[in-house]
Structure formats: C-alpha cells, structure tokens
Amino acid sequence: MNTLIPDCCKPLQPHWPLPQPLSGAYLVSTRFDASRLSADDFARCEIPAVPGASKRQCEYLAGRLCARHALWQLTGHASVPAVGEDRAPQWPAGIVGSITHSAGHAAALVAHANNWRGLGMDLERLLSPERSQRLAGEILTSHELLRLQQLDPALHPWLISLTFSAKESLFKALYPLVGQRFYFQDAQVLEWSPTGRLRLGLLKSLNGEWVRGTEVEGQFAELESQLLTLVSIANQTAT
Structure with a gap:
C-alpha cells in the first residue's frame, strides 16, 4: 500500500472517538490544509484526481486517504472508493462505509456488510x-x-x-x-x-x-x- 502522506495532510489516525464501538468497524481520520496541496499530490498518493478548487480537491484527497487506510485495516487490501454517478463512494463488494469532511478534518469508516447493512457518518463545524x-x-x-x-x-x-x-x-x-x-x-x-x-x-x-x-x-x-x-x-x- 502507498503510505505516503502529502504535506497537506496530517498523519492518519486510526481511533474510535464515539461512545459506542461498532463490532468489526474501523475509523480513520486526519486533518488537512488546502493551502499546502501540491499539483502532484494525487499522482504521488496514487489516487485519481478530481476537478474543482483546491479546497474541494484537498478534502477529497484526505477523505480517500482515510478510506484506503481503513479498508487496509479491515481487509488487508488497500483500495480507493470511486465516485458513483450519484456522487456516493463505491465500496468494494461486501463492504459498507462512509466518508466525511468538514473544516479541515476528514474521516472514513468501513465494516463488513455481513455485520452492518448501512453506515452513515457526518462531521460538522x-x-x-x-x-x-x-x-x-x-x-x-x-x-x-x-x-x-x-x-x-x-x-x-x-x-x-x-x-x-x-x-x-x-x-x-x-x-x-x-x-x-x-x-x-x-x-x-x-x-x-x-x-x-x-x-x-x-x-x-x-x-x-x-x-x-x-x-x-x-x-x-x-x-x-x-x-x-x-x-x-x-x-x-x-x-
């Protein structure tokens, strides 16, 4: 797995800040600073780039970095969820998850679908x-x-x-x-x-x-x- 963390993101943090643990679920978060995003960060992190302003690009990159690390923790295989036509993340077969970002923070949560049918996570200032x-x-x-x-x-x-x-x-x-x-x-x-x-x-x-x-x-x-x-x-x- 590509473990590079670009300068625009802090080290990824696997943790569980919520009061009730979920069996078999993995949550990873990071902080990001869009002003530190470099033009080649997507290529260096091996994550497909998205169009838009630097803020949109950086929050997407940070969220996908969290998702990839969480998937690696869950399955032993690192992958990056694509964006569906409805703009929702496309998770690997048998996996459910959620990605969120807000005001310089991003997080992703994943679990096996045989334990959880749906996961929805949101971070708000x-x-x-x-x-x-x-x-x-x-x-x-x-x-x-x-x-x-x-x-x-x-x-x-x-x-x-x-x-x-x-x-x-x-x-x-x-x-x-x-x-x-x-x-x-x-x-x-x-x-x-x-x-x-x-x-x-x-x-x-x-x-x-x-x-x-x-x-x-x-x-x-x-x-x-x-x-x-x-x-x-x-x-x-x-x-």
Missing part, C-alpha cells in the same frame, strides 16, 4: 448562533422546533448543529438501502443523551421496509471541537 437561527426552519421539523423553544437559548446552536449532522448521517446510512433521496423534514431526532446516544425516526415511508415511524439508533461525539455523528444499521442476519 458548530453553526454560529446567527446561522443556526436562519437555518432552523429548514433543518428542524415543527416538533423539533417546539422542543427547541423549551430549552436554554444558549443550547440552540449546538442542538441545531447536532440535528443537522444526525440527519446527514441518517441519509448516508439509508440511501444505499432505499435508492432515493430524502430531506431534513422527512426525519426527526426523537431524543438525544449527554452520553452521546441518539434516536431518530422517519416521517416518510421510503420503501416497503423503511416506512414512516421506523426508528434508528445513532451516536455522537466531539472531534476536536466539531460534531461527529454516526448512524449504523445492523445486519440482523449476522451471527
């Missing part, structure tokens, strides 16, 4: 009070907005950020299973715990299995002052 209030009506359902008003206003930006990230993770976990897009108003956070546990519920039926009212467990943690959320769908046939 906390919204400012002003931006969180502007986006609250888009991100939160009416029930979530009502519940928010009962809490200390100082907590609002954090909770809106958490809800945003949790719903992004839910989408990433379910999209490969349902094959259709859904949006912020199609799910809600039912409860969350200071210990880092989440529970989400669907407000829209996505197919015959994932119907309105279905509940999904998730978890969250802070990763260097950003929020990291994860939704994992277990394979019930696993023994």
Whole structure:
C-alpha cells in the first residue's frame, strides 16, 4: 500500500472517538490544509484526481486517504472508493462505509456488510448562533422546533448543529438501502443523551421496509471541537 502522506495532510489516525464501538468497524481520520496541496499530490498518493478548487480537491484527497487506510485495516487490501454517478463512494463488494469532511478534518469508516447493512457518518463545524437561527426552519421539523423553544437559548446552536449532522448521517446510512433521496423534514431526532446516544425516526415511508415511524439508533461525539455523528444499521442476519 502507498503510505505516503502529502504535506497537506496530517498523519492518519486510526481511533474510535464515539461512545459506542461498532463490532468489526474501523475509523480513520486526519486533518488537512488546502493551502499546502501540491499539483502532484494525487499522482504521488496514487489516487485519481478530481476537478474543482483546491479546497474541494484537498478534502477529497484526505477523505480517500482515510478510506484506503481503513479498508487496509479491515481487509488487508488497500483500495480507493470511486465516485458513483450519484456522487456516493463505491465500496468494494461486501463492504459498507462512509466518508466525511468538514473544516479541515476528514474521516472514513468501513465494516463488513455481513455485520452492518448501512453506515452513515457526518462531521460538522458548530453553526454560529446567527446561522443556526436562519437555518432552523429548514433543518428542524415543527416538533423539533417546539422542543427547541423549551430549552436554554444558549443550547440552540449546538442542538441545531447536532440535528443537522444526525440527519446527514441518517441519509448516508439509508440511501444505499432505499435508492432515493430524502430531506431534513422527512426525519426527526426523537431524543438525544449527554452520553452521546441518539434516536431518530422517519416521517416518510421510503420503501416497503423503511416506512414512516421506523426508528434508528445513532451516536455522537466531539472531534476536536466539531460534531461527529454516526448512524449504523445492523445486519440482523449476522451471527
């Protein structure tokens, strides 16, 4: 495996920052600085280049470096997920995973599909009070907005950020299973715990299995002052 780490990325860090371990799952993260990206970094790292501004290129490179290392930890074989027509990562057969990047951080998570049907991970910088209030009506359902008003206003930006990230993770976990897009108003956070546990519920039926009212467990943690959320769908046939 090509172990080169370009100057734009910090050393890859295999770790588990979330409160609840997932059996057989591997998570790798790094920090990156787009201003240090070099024109030949993709070629030197043996990762296919993508078009776009340096920020887009660097976050893609950092995420794929994490994914390749996580796949090597899981399977002993290093590969780089391609980009599908729907822009989702294309994982090797029998593997599920998720890639995320935000504000100079990137991470990837992989596991065998015989243990986990879907994995969705999202990393987000906390919204400012002003931006969180502007986006609250888009991100939160009416029930979530009502519940928010009962809490200390100082907590609002954090909770809106958490809800945003949790719903992004839910989408990433379910999209490969349902094959259709859904949006912020199609799910809600039912409860969350200071210990880092989440529970989400669907407000829209996505197919015959994932119907309105279905509940999904998730978890969250802070990763260097950003929020990291994860939704994992277990394979019930696993023994």
